[in-house]
Amino acid sequence: MTTTTAVHPSLGDRRLKDLSDADFEALYDCDRFTATVLGSKFRYIIKHMCTHLMTNAFSVILRDWYDFAATLSGPPQLGYPMAAISDSLVIFAGPMSEAIRNSVDEFGPENLGPGDILISNDPYRTGTHPNDILFARPVFHEGQLVAFLNIQPHMMDVGGTVPAGFSAGKANVYENGLTIPPTLLYRGDKPIKGTFSLLFDNARFGEVMLPDMLSIAADLRLGERLLLEAIERYGLNAYLGALRYATDVSAESMREAILAAPDGVYEGEDLIDCDAVDASEEYLVKAKVTIRGARVEVDLSGSSRQARTCVNCGWLDSKTAVATALKFLIDPKSHFTSGVFRHVDLVLPPGAVCNALPPDGAIMLYWETASAVVIAVFRALSKALGENAIAGDFASAMVHNGNGLRDNGQPWATMAVCGGELGPWGGTRHGDAENSLAISLANSIAPAVESTETDTPVVMIRKEYRTDTSGAGFHRGGSATVKDTLWLTAGDHYPNVIHVKRAPGFGVNGGGTGASGGVWLWPAEEGRPPDFLWVDPDAALANATPVAGVMNAETHELDPGGTYFHYGRQDVWRVQPGACLRYQNNSGGGWGDPLDRPAEKVLADVRNEYTSHALARDVYGVIVVGDPDVDPEAMHVDEAATEALRQELRAAR
Numbered sequence: 105m106t107t108t109t110a111v112h113p114s115l116g117d118r119r120l121k122d123l124s125d126a127d128f129e130a131l132y133d134c135d136r137f138t139a140t141v142l143g144s145k146f147r148y149i150i151k152h153m154c155t156h157l158m159t160n161a162f163s164v165i166l167r168d169w170y171d172f173a174a175t176l177s178g179p180p181q182l183g184y185p186m187a188a189i190s191d192s193l194v195i196f197a198g199p200m201s202e203a204i205r206n207s208v209d210e211f212g213p214e215n216l217g218p219g220d221i222l223i224s225n226d227p228y229r230t231g232t233h234p235n236d237i238l239f240a241r242p243v244f245h246e247g248q249l250v251a252f253l254n255i256q257p258h259m260m261d262v263g264g265t266v267p268a269g270f271s272a273g274k275a276n277v278y279e280n281g282l283t284i285p286p287t288l289l290y291r292g293d294k295p296i297k298g299t300f301s302l303l304f305d306n307a308r309f310g311e312v313m314l315p316d317m318l319s320i321a322a323d324l325r326l327g328e329r330l331l332l333e334a335i336e337r338y339g340l341n342a343y344l345g346a347l348r349y350a351t352d353v354s355a356e357s358m359r360e361a362i363l364a365a366p367d368g369v370y371e372g373e374d375l376i377d378c379d380a381v382d383a384s385e386e387y388l389v390k391a392k393v394t395i396r397g398a399r400v401e402v403d404l405s406g407s408s409r410q411a412r413t414c415v416n417c418g419w420l421d422s423k424t425a426v427a428t429a430l431k432f433l434i435d436p437k438s439h440f441t442s443g444v445f446r447h448v449d450l451v452l453p454p455g456a457v458c459n460a461l462p463p464d465g466a467i468m469l470y471w472e473t474a475s476a477v478v479i480a481v482f483r484a485l486s487k488a489l490g491e492n493a494i495a496g497d498f499a500s501a502m503v504h505n506g507n508g509l510r511d512n513g514q515p516w517a518t519m520a521v522c523g524g525e526l527g528p529w530g531g532t533r534h535g536d537a538e539n540s541l542a543i544s545l546a547n548s549i550a551p552a553v554e555s556t557e558t559d560t561p562v563v564m565i566r567k568e569y570r571t572d573t574s575g576a577g578f579h580r581g582g583s584a585t586v587k588d589t590l591w592l593t594a595g596d597h598y599p600n601v602i603h604v605k606r607a608p609g610f611g612v613n614g615g616g617t618g619a620s621g622g623v624w625l626w627p628a629e630e631g632r633p634p635d636f637l638w639v640d641p642d643a644a645l646a647n648a649t650p651v652a653g654v655m656n657a658e659t660h661e662l663d664p665g666g667t668y669f670h671y672g673r674q675d676v677w678r679v680q681p682g683a684c685l686r687y688q689n690n691s692g693g694g695w696g697d698p699l700d701r702p703a704e705k706v707l708a709d710v711r712n713e714y715t716s717h718a719l720a721r722d723v724y725g726v727i728v729v730g731d732p733d734v735d736p737e738a739m740h741v742d743e744a745a746t747e748a749l750r751q752e753l754r755a756a757r
Contacts, residue, residue, distance in 0.1 A: 198424025199231025372483025495530025508595030528582020577694020615694030622653020628682030
């Protein structure tokens with residue numbers, strides 16, 4: 105491995121901020137202030153495009169989930185530098201740097217003209233999964249190709265065996281849905297009828313997809329107008345220099361972060377429970393992280409073979425997961441551009457669960473395996489980084505997918521709103537973890553309950569944090585969320601739960617591990633919801649059907665030493681009106697010794713029902729007096745008893 109690498113050959117060992125004004129202008133064809141202004145302008149353009157799409161999207165997945173990304177990439181002669189990304193899903197934006205290169209090189213940049221829009225959705229070319237179609241618009245200035253503005257949104261459906269696509273059970277790319285190689289959707293701002301027909305002849309929800317696609321085309325035109333205005337104002341050379349500068353800044357920031365990290369070889373791993381065939385085979389993601397000087401190599405070659413159904417991810421997803429993990433751990437302050445990858449080497453075995461190959465290495469639930477890559481890197485560097493280590497998060501969206509017909513015969517489909525999609529992160533040295541965020545590879549919006557109930561025949565009965573699930577620590581992990589949904593019509597449901605056998609929310613620096621989650625189903629009782637929902641929801645777990653998770657075989661309560669229930673033992677879970685589903689996601693790990701947590705914070709946790717009196721006593725060594733349900737304000741800490749208990753617990757170690 106190379107131990108030193110300059111951000112730019114002409115810099116030598118100098119940093120960008122050390123360049124004289126003359127040297128800077130010679131390198132980037134503009135002054136430092138202009139380069140900085142243009143870098144901000146690039147991000148503004150991307151943000152403007154995204155805001156416009158969010159306020160005009162028809163589909164729930166775009167409008168309420170922010171399930172898309174936008175980027176700005178430079179022209180081929182500069183190597184397609186990705187200078188700005190949206191603040192949405194980095195798991196979309198990361199692969200888009202290579203997705204543009206792969207798509208444009210294959211199609212031929214000479215075959216593109218003003219007003220064109222190029223699309224592609226092949227996971228092996230563009231990353232993620234087939235529902236995420238890349239829309240790329242070339243930008244020309246005075247006849248010269250100078251940029252690509254890109255939006256990659258999740259589209260409601262692209263065919264395949266499962267409506268809306270979200271299922272772990274598809275065995276190959278043919279079952280997964282329509283694969284689109286680099287293909288023109290617009291030529292000179294005129295729609296190409298054949299391409300639209302190809303899409304809608306294979307999709308179930310074209311009436312929603314069409315207005316979304318028209319909005320995306322308008323957003324790309326908006327971005328083009330704003331970018332050309334900037335080029336006209338500052339000049340083409342300054343613009344091209346600013347593209348290079350934006351990526352160089354990110355590269356330098358990562359390089360310095362790697363230099364500051366301790367040299368060494370570190371290993372970590374995480375497990376995917378199984379695929380949808382059966383529970384006989386677990387899938388290991390293993391990361392060997394080698395830091396030498398200014399470079400880091402992440403070797404995933406110890407990982408398992410590709411899964412038999414579509415729980416795999418592709419090489420671009422793994423590449424993005426590695427970069428994202430490093431950004432969290434060592435370089436959280438600079439912007440994410442293609443420069444982030446410049447000092448990171450990745451070793452990927454072909455045909456692995458983290459680098460699947462077609463046709464049998466189908467990719468749909470790619471974020472689950474990509475999240476395992478993140479957790480594996482977190483684990484690998486957890487001891488090396490000391491207090492800067494980050495505890496594991498819930499690492500699994502446990503996405504729910506359902507579809508059916510309303511009473512009037514109208515089809516409905518729901519995705520990623522009725523499962524465990526939002527959950528807790530792990531503690532850090534900066535404080536307690538959040539309880540309800542998207543996975544670390546995403547930055548999605550929490551859909552409103554009212555919106556979900558408007559678009560889907562469902563009633564959200566319960567959505568609350570679960571007591572005693574967070575990993576204990578000086579800074580505790582986030583608590584799991586339990587969500588109960590009552591279904592008003594018959595429907596087919598796909599619980600995509602592949603990461604609950606072992607809790608991914610590991611603790612660091614003495615912190616505790618979070619709890620694993622699960623899924624349960626209560627069938628309808630004579631066409632009405634079960635009575636337990638209105639009385640004591642936990643008392644009736646024994647009457648529920650375990651769908652997924654490790655549970656006591658009789659009580660159906662979550663139990664790490666219990667029986668594993670495989671989500672895929674039914675291809676589809678069919679329910680009648682009045683049935684209820686419960687999702688409880690994994691929880692986050694803690695940071696630091698729980699016996700060092702200030703007693704007043706433990707008191708607040710008990711008052712807010714994150715922590716029970718028993719856990720406060722047994723794990724934190726804090727004696728809390730009072731009842732949060734009866735008189736929360738009167739609750740207090742018995743300080744003398746707490747001090748004595750903490751001394752006893754420390755001595756017992």
